[in-house]
Amino acid sequence: MIELKNIVKTFAGKNTEIHAVRGVTLNIEDGDIFGIVGYSGAGKSTLVRIINQLEKQTSGEVVIDGKEISSLSESQLRLERQKIGMIFQHFNLLWSRTVAENIAFPLEIAKVDKAVRQKKVQELIRLVGLEGREGAYPSELSGGQKQRVGIARALANDPKILLCDEATSALDPETTDSILELLNRINKELGITIVMITHQMEVVQKICRHIAVMSEGKVVEEGTVKNVFEKPRHEVTRRFVQTVGAGNLEKIRSDLKKKYPYGQILRLIFTGEISDRPILAEVIRKIDIPVSIVSSNITMGPDGPMGEIYSHISDGTQAQYKQFTKLLEAEGVKVEVL
Amino acid sequence: MNEFLSAINFDQMLEAFAETLYMSFGSLILAVIIGMIIGILLYCTQTGGLYENKFINPIVDLIVNILRAVPFIILMILIIPITKFLVGTMLGATAAIPSLVFAAAPFYARLCVIAFTEVDKGTIEASKAMGASKLQIIFKVLLPESLPALISGVCVTGISLISYTAMAGAIGGGGLGNLAYMYGFIRRNNAVLYTATALIVLLVFIIQGIGDRIVKKIDKR
Numbered sequence: 276m277i278e279l280k281n282i283v284k285t286f287a288g289k290n291t292e293i294h295a296v297r298g299v300t301l302n303i304e305d306g307d308i309f310g311i312v313g314y315s316g317a318g319k320s321t322l323v324r325i326i327n328q329l330e331k332q333t334s335g336e337v338v339i340d341g342k343e344i345s346s347l348s349e350s351q352l353r354l355e356r357q358k359i360g361m362i363f364q365h366f367n368l369l370w371s372r373t374v375a376e377n378i379a380f381p382l383e384i385a386k387v388d389k390a391v392r393q394k395k396v397q398e399l400i401r402l403v404g405l406e407g408r409e410g411a412y413p414s415e416l417s418g419g420q421k422q423r424v425g426i427a428r429a430l431a432n433d434p435k436i437l438l439c440d441e442a443t444s445a446l447d448p449e450t451t452d453s454i455l456e457l458l459n460r461i462n463k464e465l466g467i468t469i470v471m472i473t474h475q476m477e478v479v480q481k482i483c484r485h486i487a488v489m490s491e492g493k494v495v496e497e498g499t500v501k502n503v504f505e506k507p508r509h510e511v512t513r514r515f516v517q518t519v520g521a522g523n524l525e526k527i528r529s530d531l532k533k534k535y536p537y538g539q540i541l542r543l544i545f546t547g548e549i550s551d552r553p554i555l556a557e558v559i560r561k562i563d564i565p566v567s568i569v570s571s572n573i574t575m576g577p578d579g580p581m582g583e584i585y586s587h588i589s590d591g592t593q594a595q596y597k598q599f600t601k602l603l604e605a606e607g608v609k610v611e612v613l
Numbered sequence: 614m615n616e617f618l619s620a621i622n623f624d625q626m627l628e629a630f631a632e633t634l635y636m637s638f639g640s641l642i643l644a645v646i647i648g649m650i651i652g653i654l655l656y657c658t659q660t661g662g663l664y665e666n667k668f669i670n671p672i673v674d675l676i677v678n679i680l681r682a683v684p685f686i687i688l689m690i691l692i693i694p695i696t697k698f699l700v701g702t703m704l705g706a707t708a709a710i711p712s713l714v715f716a717a718a719p720f721y722a723r724l725c726v727i728a729f730t731e732v733d734k735g736t737i738e739a740s741k742a743m744g745a746s747k748l749q750i751i752f753k754v755l756l757p758e759s760l761p762a763l764i765s766g767v768c769v770t771g772i773s774l775i776s777y778t779a780m781a782g783a784i785g786g787g788g789l790g791n792l793a794y795m796y797g798f799i800r801r802n803n804a805v806l807y808t809a810t811a812l813i814v815l816l817v818f819i820i821q822g823i824g825d826r827i828v829k830k831i832d833k834r
Contacts, residue, residue, distance in 0.1 A: 355744075361743075367738065371831075380740075384745045
């Protein structure tokens, strides 16, 4: 468990002081995928660097598994850092080393025997799906492949925590998905706690379970991704949620009402905790009503489909609408009548 | 043509060429070793560096700048006492080496700092995040990642040293520069002057060619 207790970080600027982090308290549970979201300058990059002490906080405590990290000596801290992997937006690979040598680098640092090292590197290459590219140099790899090397390198010393600093921001959407899939698998298979810094809400939606929204050095909203997405309270959160299509309810409602003055418009909310069964199709088959999907934003979350569907029922009785709603709700889909 | 060739004493030419090689490479090796140490020192002690030191950095920086600013021909004269102390004489090829090293080491140190500065800060941060010690960062990240620039720096320094040896020759250092000046210019022997010049040019080309080839081979960026 990572406990951040009232973290403050102030940089001394030329004339003024820059308050990057102003009193952040967060608890990140073991095995969680925790997203820290915010615009640039919100202090999230500084905060994540305080977790592994690349930046020393001005005040406050960082406690990892009961150990106060900020009071460790230089050499103790180095050992502790070997158990905290980190990946970066620009990958930060050593260009002078091949893929295999890059992955072996943290093992060299930890003074692992060569034979053990080579075996571990092979395992990691398989894990991240880079078989056959062991001898390539970073300049010969695509962005997605480079990040895979970064992930393998970060996992080399069997860390319990993986810090991701905008790990997908330099990648195209398709590659982002494949990297997120890999991170999700690592979290599930190896039980590693993942802390993700990002400004991409869709990244949070796809893989995180908990989220903290940062603005001007403070956490302005925190909770499960589900709750924050459904009921964003803070202005910044609302803006973020809107970037993935949700949240802009009023406008969608009035647009749809104008377009479909008759029948019934429903908002179906998938919270990511339901099965992959074709729920909608099954319900429509049971009650024979004409349902059309007019707008939808569904992505696969860590546990199942997440997002919302706006559907229009062009014909039917009130009793049928009620029945339709009831059956969907029984499957865990939230239904709102617009 | 025969007349031209007969004006050259080939044994003398060969000996001068060997002296130039000896002075250039002898001082190059020393200058690279000393320069790299100073370069690492300068880079690491700068603000935000691995061993930030607000006292050592400006002092070393000042010394490097002074040595770089003094023209070589004056530097040579200024350090005659040091040369006499180290070598015992101020004449001959060996006596030229201390002044060549004094001129070239700060030059190479500066090139090293430029090379280190070009190493991606992100990779250094990543190494810190992996738990690397400061020495591990210097030897496993900083030096390998800047190797192509360090090697082309060796070439540039080597080429400067060849032209410095010619100047050292003028005040009794020996080598092709001395030959070209004493026999070629003073005694008006054009054959010696042109041949010595051609040999120096050839040497520079060879060093540059070898350097470029090595850099191309190891640069995987």
